[in-house]
Amino acid sequence: MLTRISGGRIIDPTTGRDEIGDLWIEDARIIAPPARAADLDCDASGTVVLAGAIDIHSHIAGAHVNTARLLLPELHDGAMFAGAPPGEWIGRLFAAMGYTTVVEPAISPHNALQAQRELSAIPFIDKAILSVLGNDDFTLRLIRAGETTALADYAARTLGASGGLGIKAINPGGAVAFRENARSFSLDDEVPRWGLSSRAIMRALQGAVTALGVPHPLHLHSNNLGLPDNVETALATIAAAEGERLHLAHLQFYSYGAEGPRKFSSAAARLAEAVNAAPNISVDVGQVMFGQTVTVSSDILRQFNAIPHASPRKFAITEAGGNDGGIVPYHYRRKNFFNAVQFAAGLELFLLLHDPWRVFFTTDHPNGAPFTAYPDLFALLMDRDLRARWIAELPADAMAMTTLPSLTREYDWREIAIMTRAAPARLLGLRDRGHLAPGARADIAVYRPQADRAAMFRNAEMVFKDGNLILRRGEVVRRHFGRALRIAPGFDRAIEPRLEAYYDQVFGVPLQAFDVPEAAIARTDQPAFESVPCRT
Amino acid sequence: MTALAWIAGRETARDAAIAAIAERLVASANPLIAGLATDIAGAEAAHDLARHVGAVLDHRDSPTLLADLDAMRSHGWLVTTPLEARAMADCVVLVGTAAADFPLSPPPFAPERARRVFRLTDETIPRTLGLLRATLAGRRITVPDDLAAIAQALRAARYAVIAWSAAELPPLAIEMLCHIIEDLNETTRCFGLPTPPPGNASGVAQALAWKSGLPTRIGFARGRPEHDPWRFDAARMIAARETDCVLWIGDGAPLVPAGMFLAALAPDDLGPGQAEIVIRTATPGRDSDAILFDPMIGALRFQRATAPQSALSPPAAILDAIAARCDRAVAAC
Numbered sequence A: 001m002l003t004r005i006s007g008g009r010i011i012d013p014t015t016g017r018d019e020i021g022d023l024w025i026e027d028a029r030i031i032a033p034p035a036r037a038a039d040l041d042c043d044a045s046g047t048v049v050l051a052g053a054i055d056i057h058s059h060i061a062g063a064h065v066n067t068a069r070l071l072l073p074e075l076h077d078g079a080m081f082a083g084a085p086p087g088e089w090i091g092r093l094f095a096a097m098g099y100t101t102v103v104e105p106a107i108s109p110h111n112a113l114q115a116q117r118e119l120s121a122i123p124f125i126d127k128a129i130l131s132v133l134g135n136d137d138f139t140l141r142l143i144r145a146g147e148t149t150a151l152a153d154y155a156a157r158t159l160g161a162s163g164g165l166g167i168k169a170i171n172p173g174g175a176v177a178f179r180e181n182a183r184s185f186s187l188d189d190e191v192p193r194w195g196l197s198s199r200a201i202m203r204a205l206q207g208a209v210t211a212l213g214v215p216h217p218l219h220l221h222s223n224n225l226g227l228p229d230n231v232e233t234a235l236a237t238i239a240a241a242e243g244e245r246l247h248l249a250h251l252q253f254y255s256y257g258a259e260g261p262r263k264f265s266s267a268a269a270r271l272a273e274a275v276n277a278a279p280n281i282s283v284d285v286g287q288v289m290f291g292q293t294v295t296v297s298s299d300i301l302r303q304f305n306a307i308p309h310a311s312p313r314k315f316a317i318t319e320a321g322g323n324d325g326g327i328v329p330y331h332y333r334r335k336n337f338f339n340a341v342q343f344a345a346g347l348e349l350f351l352l353l354h355d356p357w358r359v360f361f362t363t364d365h366p367n368g369a370p371f372t373a374y375p376d377l378f379a380l381l382m383d384r385d386l387r388a389r390w391i392a393e394l395p396a397d398a399m400a401m402t403t404l405p406s407l408t409r410e411y412d413w414r415e416i417a418i419m420t421r422a423a424p425a426r427l428l429g430l431r432d433r434g435h436l437a438p439g440a441r442a443d444i445a446v447y448r449p450q451a452d453r454a455a456m457f458r459n460a461e462m463v464f465k466d467g468n469l470i471l472r473r474g475e476v477v478r479r480h481f482g483r484a485l486r487i488a489p490g491f492d493r494a495i496e497p498r499l500e501a502y503y504d505q506v507f508g509v510p511l512q513a514f515d516v517p518e519a520a521i522a523r524t525d526q527p528a529f530e531s532v533p534c535r536t
Numbered sequence B: 001m002t003a004l005a006w007i008a009g010r011e012t013a014r015d016a017a018i019a020a021i022a023e024r025l026v027a028s029a030n031p032l033i034a035g036l037a038t039d040i041a042g043a044e045a046a047h048d049l050a051r052h053v054g055a056v057l058d059h060r061d062s063p064t065l066l067a068d069l070d071a072m073r074s075h076g077w078l079v080t081t082p083l084e085a086r087a088m089a090d091c092v093v094l095v096g097t098a099a100a101d102f103p104l105s106p107p108p109f110a111p112e113r114a115r116r117v118f119r120l121t122d123e124t125i126p127r128t129l130g131l132l133r134a135t136l137a138g139r140r141i142t143v144p145d146d147l148a149a150i151a152q153a154l155r156a157a158r159y160a161v162i163a164w165s166a167a168e169l170p171p172l173a174i175e176m177l178c179h180i181i182e183d184l185n186e187t188t189r190c191f192g193l194p195t196p197p198p199g200n201a202s203g204v205a206q207a208l209a210w211k212s213g214l215p216t217r218i219g220f221a222r223g224r225p226e227h228d229p230w231r232f233d234a235a236r237m238i239a240a241r242e243t244d245c246v247l248w249i250g251d252g253a254p255l256v257p258a259g260m261f262l263a264a265l266a267p268d269d270l271g272p273g274q275a276e277i278v279i280r281t282a283t284p285g286r287d288s289d290a291i292l293f294d295p296m297i298g299a300l301r302f303q304r305a306t307a308p309q310s311a312l313s314p315p316a317a318i319l320d321a322i323a324a325r326c327d328r329a330v331a332a333c
């Protein structure tokens, strides 16, 4: 079928295109304008036409997200608990905003099957997982022994077996320290029993990712999340990367100083300066927005320490040797000094980081806010008057601890398109996504500008996935299922018998018990996985 | 060829049985889909069918599932997995008779530590746990020697695990264990290890949660899923005649009062005649590939069919076919 989206303002930073024009789709791909008439003409005059958005970090599946659902039945009616909605609503609400690909960033190898199966039940969008390494015993053994090549083989084997798109490390070494009764853990603390630092684990995993040619750099959840003065940890982590590519997740949660009467301040300006000066570093923000949410993290040490702040007062902590999960509900309040500083620090990062190719739009869903808060956040970035109105509602003593009130930058459409389309596609190695050139996958979002920008982003005028019009102004036009994106770097199979022996000896179960064969998530209508090529 | 479906005890074509079940579900004011001893695909399909026809969903092992879940969602808990417990625990306390035994070998993650294993069984477990908690809190009370030894071991342990089975403990005991574990974590490490109920109950609860946001005992009568452990209890609904149409999935189909419709999607060890309509299904994991909760790893696992049987359809396929027929039945009126 030949479809034309006609008369919209097409903004495609990858090709530099920004003009009123037509976009042509045949089957699932964008094509050059043909000499034929369209079978379907979609009038887009007065709208802005972008590639489908790509979210690089939202916790949307897996045993821990599911535990969040089970922990808080009182917060959802089966649909609209934005903290952890059912899969059906995740797909629908993301797609309504013009998102067509979402990455679940924290799936441990032992939980991959459930995560992939959950993702396969999410309609409309493409999905991917990042595989978590760095607190598991086998990784630490290889790093301690200096087995660089074996570590890369193990990482590759894990990606293949889990169907992962990249490697994530979460407070590397911190979970091992936690189970050995540590109460805090930082970049250069020694992992008890191991004689390794978090820094050493991070460097080793960066090396493995580079050696394998995985497009996405190591995705790091650093130490000391959420603590006053943790900007020092973030700055030290940036320096520790020594120029090698590194992605720092939800940087807002590491942008705190210890100044002021309450010993808590925003250090976002200092941190932004360091990121601006380090072209090897990419970050996503992890913006805080106000309201009820639930925090879901494998940073068990941090989540354990967060229990006293739970709201409602309950929690679920699972210690599982690098497969950990901590679920702690939380309510961010406008009138709370600390929450207001967090909110401001996130916006400061957005506004002070110069290069939209290296800063990614996230709320660390649901940790900073549910993804359903995205429309308000887009509006705040694009409109300084709106920001001023929000700031006026916040505690003045909190704002005094930030530079936010002085910032006047407004994001324009091109910057939004880079940050949420072109850049994530490049960061993840998705060559046929995030842009609108012929050959691109026809994942397209069409927005109708209006005074209420949040309303514009909440329900895109039209959303196309794989060339099909799937939603119009939030209403489902056509039910559609995407695929799971994965990468499968080659590796020396000699690691497998070694791992099998290890699993047998330590856990008493076969290694293959955790694998995700295609048959486990197959759909009858299309392949379950789509493979993303490695860097060459 | 073996028979696959029966209506009123007489062999029939499977499609006819599927159509008849669909007709009854669509005609019912308050249909019930229960049993649910099935695989992940079966649970997902049961959810979709229930949502489609406005039915109630309940799992056969809901009482055990909910006992653990209530401890978590009323207060919170700190737990571990069977793999981590095996690899890490230097002290294991098995509460009750059902929690699985533990090897005495040293934990592989800390081989220099000896592992001590205790089993706590008596008639008055909540009271005993109360004494244990008080002892751990440093209260000067007299307790039996074996309990004192357990308290001493838990305090001295670097990584203790307390295992239980909700099937044999009163809710108060589970709650008490969660508090004991939480208290111990102020100074050392200790985690709970709940024993999952049989019949893939944990897996089904997971699947229902990602489909609906809710674990079991879900009603769809108002279009959106609602969770009510009392109102959507299948046994209670049947006894109170709150439903006129029961679709039972898996073995263990109940006896229903006269006049109540019962259809069963049953593995091949259930004979015909027990329900008005019976469709024989594959046993997921044996006759067909399946995803099931594996208690050994504490996670979902893909299980290749051990004895593939292509003549038998898995429950999910039958449920999907019923849902498709319900579409037609709805469209017809």
Ligand SMILES: [Zn+2]
Binding pocket: A057, A059, A105, A106, A249, A250, A364, A367
């Ligand atoms: Zn995160």
